[in-house]
Structure formats: structure tokens, C-alpha cells
Amino acid sequence: MISLKKYLDTVEKGSELDLDGKALLTVTLSAYRSALLAMGGCSLDACPALGNELNRGLGELEAQLAREGTRQTVETTQTSVRQRLQDWGIGTALHYRQKAAEVKEILIVMARTAESVGARDQHCARQLDEVTTRLKKIANLEDLTEIRASIEASAAELKTSIDRMTAEGKEAVDQLRSEVATFQAKLEEAEQVASTDSLTGLRNRFSVESQIERRIEAGSAFCAAIVDIDHFKQVNDEHGHLAGDELLRQFATELKSACRSKDIVGRWGGDEFIIVLDCELPEAKTQTSRLAHWVCGSYTLHGASGTVKLKVDASIGLADHLPGETQEALLARADAAMYQQKAASRARV
Numbered sequence: 001m002i003s004l005k006k007y008l009d010t011v012e013k014g015s016e017l018d019l020d021g022k023a024l025l026t027v028t029l030s031a032y033r034s035a036l037l038a039m040g041g042c043s044l045d046a047c048p049a050l051g052n053e054l055n056r057g058l059g060e061l062e063a064q065l066a067r068e069g070t071r072q073t074v075e076t077t078q079t080s081v082r083q084r085l086q087d088w089g090i091g092t093a094l095h096y097r098q099k100a101a102e103v104k105e106i107l108i109v110m111a112r113t114a115e116s117v118g119a120r121d122q123h124c125a126r127q128l129d130e131v132t133t134r135l136k137k138i139a140n141l142e143d144l145t146e147i148r149a150s151i152e153a154s155a156a157e158l159k160t161s162i163d164r165m166t167a168e169g170k171e172a173v174d175q176l177r178s179e180v181a182t183f184q185a186k187l188e189e190a191e192q193v194a195s196t197d198s199l200t201g202l203r204n205r206f207s208v209e210s211q212i213e214r215r216i217e218a219g220s221a222f223c224a225a226i227v228d229i230d231h232f233k234q235v236n237d238e239h240g241h242l243a244g245d246e247l248l249r250q251f252a253t254e255l256k257s258a259c260r261s262k263d264i265v266g267r268w269g270g271d272e273f274i275i276v277l278d279c280e281l282p283e284a285k286t287q288t289s290r291l292a293h294w295v296c297g298s299y300t301l302h303g304a305s306g307t308v309k310l311k312v313d314a315s316i317g318l319a320d321h322l323p324g325e326t327q328e329a330l331l332a333r334a335d336a337a338m339y340q341q342k343a344a345s346r347a348r349v
Contacts, residue, residue, distance in 0.1 A: 029065065032065070032074075033062045033065050033066060036058045036059075036061055036062040036065075036077075036081065037058065037059065037062055039054075039058055039081075039085075040054060040055035040056075040057075040058035040059055041055065043055055043058075043088060046092065047088075047092040047095060049095055049194065050088060050091050050092050050095055050194070050206070051088075052206065053088070053204065053205050053206045054084055054085070054088040057080075057084050057205075057269055058081065058084065061077045061080055061081060064077065065077055076233070079233070079236070079270075080269070080270050083269075083270060084269065087197070087198060087199070090198045091194070091198060091204070094194075094198075095194055098189075098194075194206075195207035195210075197266065197267040199245060199248060199249065199267070200248055200249055200252035200267050201249075201252065202252050202255075202256065202265055202266050202267045202273070203264065203265065203266035203267070204266060204267060205266065205267070205268055205269060205274075207266060208264060208266035208268070208274050208276065209327065211264045211276055212224065212276060212327050212330070212331075213327060215276070215278075215321070216321065216325075216326075216327060220278065221278070221279070221280055221320075221321070222276060222277060222278050222279070222320075222321055223276075223277045223279065223280075223281055223284035223318060223319065223320045223321065224274065224275070224276055224277075224318075224319055224321070224330055224331060224334045225274065225275040225277065225284070225288050225316055225317065225318045225319075225334060226268060226272060226273070226274055226316070226317045226331070226334045226335050226337075226338045227255065227272065227273040227274070227275065227295075227314050227315075227316050227338075228271060228272045228273075228314060228315050228316075228317075228338055228342065229247070229248075229251060229271040229272075229312060229313075229314050230312070230313040230314060230315060230342065230345065231313075232244065232247070232270075232271035235247055235301075235310065238303075239301065239303030239305070239308055240303055242302075242303075243301045243302065243303040243308070246301050246302060247299060247301055247310070247312070248267075248271065250299055250301075251273075251295060251299070251312065251314075252265075252267065252273065254294060254295045255273055255275075255291065255295050257294070258290070258291035258294035258295055259275060259287075259291060260287070262278055263275055263276065263277050263278070263287075264276035274331075275288075275291075280320065281318075281320040284318055284320065285318060288316050288318050292314065292316055295312075295314060296312060296313050296314055297311065297312065298310070298311055298312075299311075299312050313345070315338050315339075315341045315342035315345060316338060316341060317333075317334045317335055317336065317337030317338025317339070317340070317341060318334060318337055319331075319333040319334040319337060
């Protein structure tokens with residue numbers, strides 16, 4: 001990576017590379033891009049449930065490097081790769097830890113249920129065997145009074161055994177229902193962890209993409225907005241990554257507060273967020289204009305050198321879903337609209 005930046009610096013300063021330098025630059029950049037694709041593929045093998053998001057993200061970074069192999073692009077890619085790998089690692093660890101706990105719970109429930117049913121059946125079998133033995137003895141009796149008394153006693157004991165079996169069966173069923181309800185709650189908690197961004201608490205990219213696909217399949221009218229924090233890299237460079245993380249958390253909280261309860265709000269990756277609005281484009285424009293005023297403004301962070309106040313702006317790209325349009329095409333239009341607004345903002349400055 002250091003050699004790659006050195007050669008890119010030489011090119012950007014207007015100096016010419018010799019043939020060996022050009023060849024080394026091409027090979028090094030190609031190797032770095034191949035490494036990104038390989039890491040994405042390995043993430044699918046390591047954790048299929050969460051690897052798709054990382055694989056797609058690294059593929060986008062590789063494609064960006066293929067289009068624009070500048071030093072700035074390489075630095076941005078390096079930062080983004082580090083953040084994506086960190087998020088993926090935390091999410092994967094939580095995912096497998098939860099899955100292991102779920103398997104353990106299932107085994108415990110099965111063992112307890114089998115033990116309970118087995119003990120109950122053995123107890124009831126002994127009681128029925130005693131009743132059967134007594135009824136066989138009745139056949140050898142000759143005194144009608146004694147026969148009647150024995151039958152009454154056996155019938156009473158048989159009824160007691162059946163009542164006990166019914167009560168114990170109901171207790172076992174109730175216990176099993178309770179165990180299943182507990183297990184269902186843990187599954188829902190696991191699903192919540194798998195669909196949540198660990199840093200901001202918003203939905204993660206995989207969860208938002210699933211919501212978009214549902215709306216496309218249902219033919220619902222909706223819009224997608226991509227929100228990007230302006231000059232976020234400068235915050236990391238000047239105040240440290242901890243301050244950058246705090247800004248992302250605060251910004252996510254403000255964004256969630258500004259959106260309606262029915263809107264889907266998630267972190268798209270890095271300093272980009274995404275909102276899915278279930279409405280037509282005019283209403284979506286009004287909503288995004290309102291939330292832009294809400295989330296942009298003064299933020300107080302705890303940087304490496306102490307408390308710092310920053311004025312934060314954001315660029316928002318909005319696109320409404322067109323009939324027959326794929327998710328990729330919709331998000332590409334929203335992303336392009338966001339970069340168009342960012343460019344216009346820089347031009348005004």
C-alpha cells in the first residue's frame with residue numbers, strides 16, 4: 001500500500017514514471033483490487049448470513065478503484081475497508097455466538113421434555129399394571145360382595161391414575177409451551193442483532209435491502225434517500241476515529257428522530273445512511289427537506305484534544321421507485337442525486 005501511494009503521488013505531481021515504475025504500479029493496483037475481491041469471497045464462506053453485505057461493499061470499492069486509481073481513492077478505500085471489516089467481524093462474532101446459544105437451548109429443551117415424558121409414562125405404567133393384576137384376581141373370587149368391593153376399588157384407582165396422567169400431561173404440555181415461547185423470544189432477539197448496525201443502532205445494509213426488495217415485490221410506491229455527511233474524513237483526520245464514531249452515533253440518533261415512525265432508517269456504510277419512505281415523490285421531497293434542517297447544524301464531540309463543536313452538513317439524494325426498476329438501479333439514481341447535491345454545495349462554497 002505504501003509503494004502504491006508513492007507511485008500515485010509521483011503521477012499526481014506530474015512526474016513521468018519509467019517503464020518499470022508503470023508496470024509495478026499497474027501490478028500493485030491490480031493485486032490490491034484482487035485482494036479486495038478475495039476478501040469478499042472469503043467472507044461468504046466464513047459467514048454466509050452476513051458475508052453478502054461485506055462482499056458487495058468490497059466489490060463496489062474494487063470497481064471504484066478500477067475506474068479511478070488516484071491516491072485519494074486509494075486512501076478512501078483503505079479507510080472504508082478497515083471500517084467494513086471491523087463491522088463485519090463484530091457482527092459475525094455476535095451471529096455465531098447467538099447461534100451456538102440457540103442450539104444449546106434446543107438440546108436442553110429436548111432433553112428436559114424427554115426426561116419428563118419418560119418419567120411420567122413409567123409411573124403411570126406401574127399404576128395401570130397394579131390395577132390389571134387386581135382385576136385378574138377378581139376372576140378367582142366367589143363372594144359377590146368381595147367381587148363388588150374389589151371392582152369399586154380398582155375402578156377408583158384406575159380413575160385416579162387417568163386423572164393423574166391427564167394432569168401430568170397438561171403440566172408437560174404447559175412446560176413445553178413455556179420453553180417454546182422463551183426460545184421464540186431468543187430467536188427474535190437474534191434476528192434483531194443480525195439486522196442492526198453495531199455502531200449506530202440503526203438497521204444495517206442487509207436489513208434495509210430486504211425491506212426494499214419486499215416493496216418491489218409487492219409493487220408498493222416508495223422512495224429511497226441516501227444521506228452522506230459532508231467532510232466526514234476531515235473529522236477523522238483532525239479529531240480521531242473515536243470522535244468520528246461519536247459523530248456517526250449522534251447523527252444517526254438525530255436522523256431517526258427526524259424521520260416518521262413508518263420510515264425505514266439504516267446505515268448504508270461509512271458515513272452514508274439510507275431512508276426508505278413509503279410515499280410518492282412530492283411527499284418524500286417535503287420530508288427530506290424537513291429532516292435536512294433537523295440533522296444539519298452544531299454537534300459537540302469529545303475529540304483526542306478535548307471537547308470540540310462542529311458544524312455538520314449533509315447531502316441528500318432522493319429517488320422514487322419506477323415500475324419494473326431493480327433495487328440496484330433505484331439506489332444508483334439516489335446515489336447520483338446525492339453526489340450532484342454535494343457538488344453543487346461545494347460550488348457554492
